[in-house]
Amino acid sequence: MLQATEKEYLDPTITEDTTTPSSDNTKLKKDWSSVRDIRQETNTFGTRLLENKDDVWHHNAWDHVEWNEEQEKAAKQKVSLQSNNPMKLEDRQIFLKNPSEYWNTFYKHNENKFFKDRQWLKIEFPELHHTTNSESGNQKIFEIGCGAGNTMFPLLSINKNPNLFIYACDFAENAVQNNKEYDLKHCKAFVWDLTNKGIPMEHIEPNSLDIVVLIFVMSALCPNDWVQAVDNVYNMLKPGGLVLFRDYGRYDMVQLRFKEGRMLSDNFYVRGDGTRVYFFTSGWWIIYVYVLMFN
Numbered sequence: 352m353l354q355a356t357e358k359e360y361l362d363p364t365i366t367e368d369t370t371t372p373s374s375d376n377t378k379l380k381k382d383w384s385s386v387r388d389i390r391q392e393t394n395t396f397g398t399r400l401l402e403n404k405d406d407v408w409h410h411n412a413w414d415h416v417e418w419n420e421e422q423e424k425a426a427k428q429k430v431s432l433q434s435n436n437p438m439k440l441e442d443r444q445i446f447l448k449n450p451s452e453y454w455n456t457f458y459k460h461n462e463n464k465f466f467k468d469r470q471w472l473k474i475e476f477p478e479l480h481h482t483t484n485s486e487s488g489n490q491k492i493f494e495i496g497c498g499a500g501n502t503m504f505p506l507l508s509i510n511k512n513p514n515l516f517i518y519a520c521d522f523a524e525n526a527v528q529n530n531k532e533y534d535l536k537h538c539k540a541f542v543w544d545l546t547n548k549g550i551p552m553e554h555i556e557p558n559s560l561d562i563v564v565l566i567f568v569m570s571a572l573c574p575n576d577w578v579q580a581v582d583n584v585y586n587m588l589k590p591g592g593l594v595l596f597r598d599y600g601r602y603d604m605v606q607l608r609f610k611e612g613r614m615l616s617d618n619f620y621v622r623g624d625g626t627r628v629y630f631f632t633s634g635w636w637i638i639y640v641y642v643l644m645f646n
């Protein structure tokens with residue numbers, strides 16, 4: 352049976368470089384990423400097909416897995432159990448107010464050692480890597496909710512573009528302070544809350560960004576703040592600019608493992624350390640962009 356480590360429970364993305372139990376309960380040292388089998392040079396995203404049931408423990412996720420009715424029913428039952436036993440009303444306010452405090456404490460304890468460098472970025476977001484080519488010209492990127500810089504620093508380390516500039520922000524001061532030494536010619540990190548009313552004009556002009564990166568960040572916001580957050584992103588992007596977004600999906604094992612008494616509102620939970628997480632369906636982003644454009 353798969354046992355989640357505490358870290359895996361908090362964020363499945365960190366399983367990339369940790370060990371995972373095998374079917375015979377012995378710990379295997381992982382040599383694959385969560386989205387790509389790095390043992391096979393030619394392997395690309397979308398090719399991890401579970402053809403032999405005995406291989407089930409060889410990856411922590413498989414591509415194109417179709418749930419059967421029984422599995423879907425079990426997942427829905429679990430979530431309905433959670434929603435019938437939500438967090439007590441009087442406790443909810445604690446986690447809705449000052450969410451940055453919990454992330455600040457998180458980074459105080461974990462510094463920059465928790466999240467791993469995002470090795471899958473190149474496969475999932477080739478547009479991002481393209482900006483580092485010497486001939487890519489002026490490129491302005493803004494990583495929001497950058498944490499300890501696990502996206503920004505790997506990008507800067509391969510950068511060959513003299514005209515690339517990366518802005519990075521997080522609302523947890525300790526995260527930004529944890530960021531390593533960086534070259535001010537190519538990047539600037541600062542504290543900013545994505546749900547603020549208005550963009551950080553002291554750093555970023557309206558309609559000036561080529562790319563906004565949001566990796567496991569929107570899930571940390573209260574659904575009531577989504578419209579403001581999307582509005583801010585929209586106002587900073589150039590016409591035709593890109594939003595590169597990755598986040599938790601509905602019925603992810605992380606969601607199904609939540610115990611009763613942790614749900615704040617539908618599909619929105621509080622972890623043991625007080626940080627919050629929402630589980631999206633794929634139509635979410637489209638709906639919010641639509642709301643922005645037609646309101």
Ligand SMILES: C[S@@+](CC[C@H](N)C(=O)[O-])C[C@H]1O[C@@H](n2cnc3c(N)ncnc32)[C@H](O)[C@@H]1O
Pocket residue numbers: 362454455466467495496497498499500501502520521522523526543544545546565566567568571572
């Ligand atoms: C799950 S972590 C992901 C960190 C980083 N993007 C990565 O992939 O390693 C979520 C991050 O979002 C930040 N965050 C949450 N809400 C935010 C907000 N309203 N404004 C800015 N940053 C926020 C947290 O402080 C935390 O660093």
